[in-house]
Amino acid sequence: MTKKIIGIDLGGTSVKLAMISQEGEILEKWSIKTNVLDNGTHIVPDIISSIKDKLDLYQLTASDFIGIGMGSPGKVDAQAKTVVGAYNLGWSELQEVGKAFKEAFDLPFFIGNDANVAALGEQWKGAGQGNQNVVMFTLGTGVGGGIVVNGQLVTGEGGAAGEIGHLTVDTQYMTACTCGKKGCLEAVASATGIVNLTHRFSDNYEGESPIKKDIDNGDEVTSKAIFDAAKTGDLFANMVVDKFVDYLALAVSHIANTLSPSHIVIGGGVSAAGEFLREKIAQQALAYTFPQIRQTCQIVLAELGNDAGVIGAAQLVNTSR
Structure with missing residues (x-):
């Protein structure tokens, strides 16, 4: 057996x-x-x-x-x-x-690390399609990440590699992050981050918008509600999503330009926005990316869902022993 x-x-x-x-x-x-x-x-x-x-x-x-x-x-x-x-x-x-x-x-x-291991799962059996050089962005309450180079996890000195969520992308507002830094990707491009952006921009928006109305009423607004509103043409929601995408695309381009992976995988709860989000990220990120890398790097949605962690953990055994 x-x-x-x-x-x-x-x-x-x-x-x-x-x-x-x-x-x-x-x-x-x-x-x-x-x-x-x-x-x-x-x-x-x-x-x-x-x-x-x-x-x-x-x-x-x-x-x-x-x-x-x-x-x-x-x-x-x-x-x-x-x-x-x-x-x-x-x-x-x-x-x-x-x-x-x-x-x-x-x-x-x-x-x-769980985000690293999930990236290994997507590289092996998911959206990475078995390619050797794959990076994953996990967009949830925070932003996690994992880097696979030549089929191996990159863990770095002390095991802290792959902290993609703490790339500095917001140098204008310098939004505070839970890590103690300011301007981190996690603070503006996570599920929490997009809600933060919505509150930031609502004061200066004067048009009609169900999302702005909810903010003004003091109602809770979720990342899903913001993306759903953007898909239906809410101008305010689209303005927020575009800023969210710009921050995320900047980070994606930095990773692409530095590592030249074959695939950058977008996963986590926020990725449920699907092709609507992926297409926006890809379009903006590639505009920031070195021309030769644009030809070899694909930006794709995660495929394994909740199984990425256990599959990646199994591959950790395969690649480590």
């Missing part, structure tokens, strides 16, 4: 797990709740227990697998197999994740 891989995608509300073939086919997947009580001390034991239960159910042992891969929020040291600064998990202190898995399973264990 061909050996399999266990892939783990650790999130703030749930942990997704899967048994995956060495070719990237999901054979079995399940999830458990992320228990962040007591500073997240239950998280790793819960994952280990869930895996053991699943192995018992299918009468499998460690000998049926080649390794375990995991994507985690926070600053990940892939060599030491530790995580720190995953505050949504309660992990403000250093977590010896690899040590716990080594004690529980007689299997190689590999870990990476």
